[in-house]
Amino acid sequence: MVKSKGWNWKIVKDEKEEFWKTPSVESYYLLNRWREQNKKDFLDLGCGLGRHSILFGKNKFDVCCFDISKEAIDRTKEWAKEENLEFDYKVGDMLKLPYNDEQFDCIYCKNVISHTDTEGMKKIIKELDRVMKHGCECYITLLSKDTWGFKQDSWPLIDENTRLKMQEGPEYKVPHFYVDYNLIKELFKDFKIINIHQEIEYIEKQNSVLESYHYHILIQKY
Ligand SMILES: C[S@@+](CC[C@H](N)C(=O)[O-])C[C@H]1O[C@@H](n2cnc3c(N)ncnc32)[C@H](O)[C@@H]1O
Known part of the structure; x- marks a missing residue:
């Protein structure tokens, strides 16, 4: 992996x-x-700088912030302190979540779980299932295979769905997993799929426009 x-x-x-x-x-x-829906226990999985933790915290959710980057957790902590909000913080890898079985009512995974390969994705989905209460909803974004990045033949292909991103910046050499509709259906077959949308973002770069396609997926644990 x-x-x-x-x-x-x-x-x-x-x-x-x-x-x-x-x-x-x-x-x-x-x-x-x-x-x-009176949900309370909220996990911001791969919280980054904490924009969704702060939003949900201000609205009285009990927030757990989780990220593999200590810098991300430290900056979320600093911001929450300025806002007088208290959260639970953990640094770790989403392949093994440091939470109890059925701990959460709602989980937010914006542009996070695609940072792995096919084997990792299956593990993460098992972990999500484990920490979700019955009826828990989880919002996930995944990159589509139509995205410009998947077509970069010079970026190392890790498996049929995964490339290492070789563009300079914060995600340099971070793995990216790409899907299509059928793969989404297969990955989340054990959940109720509430909806799947696809969004195109146009990214202007010097003289060209890159097209980034994301799937937005809302699932519920039976
Ligand atoms: C694109 S950022 C999104 C941050 C946040 N969800 C947001 O929408 O602002 C992806 C985040 O996922 C984290 N991440 C990447 N791989 C991870 C892993 N294996 N375990 C936990 N977090 C990870 C990164 O460190 C980064 O903070």
Whole structure:
């Protein structure tokens, strides 16, 4: 299995930091949905700088922040302190989650679990299943095989679904796992799939435009 590697958050500053501290669009929908369902125990899996931990913490959820990057956890901690919020913090690898069976009501995994290979993905999904309560919902994003990155033949192919990203920046040499619709159905066959959407993001780079396709997946444990 490919070695896990977190983001290098040390180089994320200024406008980039601003971006990663702004909650993503769908987080407001999920906040509303999970508040109405009286969910309480929230896991921000791969929390990064903590933008979703802070949002859910401000809205009275009990938040656990988890990331493989100590820098990410330290910066989330610092921000939460400024906001007078108390969270549970753990540094670790998502292949083995340091939480109890059936601990969570809702889990947020934005652009996180794709940082592995096919074998790792299967392990992570087993771990998610283990820590989810019955009825727990989990929001996940996965990269589509239509994304520009999967077509970079010069990036090492780890297995049929995985490449090592070789672009300079915080994700340099971090593994990226890519899916299509059928693979999603297969991976999450033991869960109720509430919905699957696909989004295209256009990334302008000098004289070209890169197309990044993400699947947004909402699943529930039976
Ligand atoms: C694209 S960032 C997303 C951060 C956050 N979810 C957000 O939306 O702001 C991916 C995060 O996943 C973390 N990560 C990567 N591999 C991981 C692993 N094996 N275990 C735990 N976290 C991991 C990275 O360190 C990084 O903080």
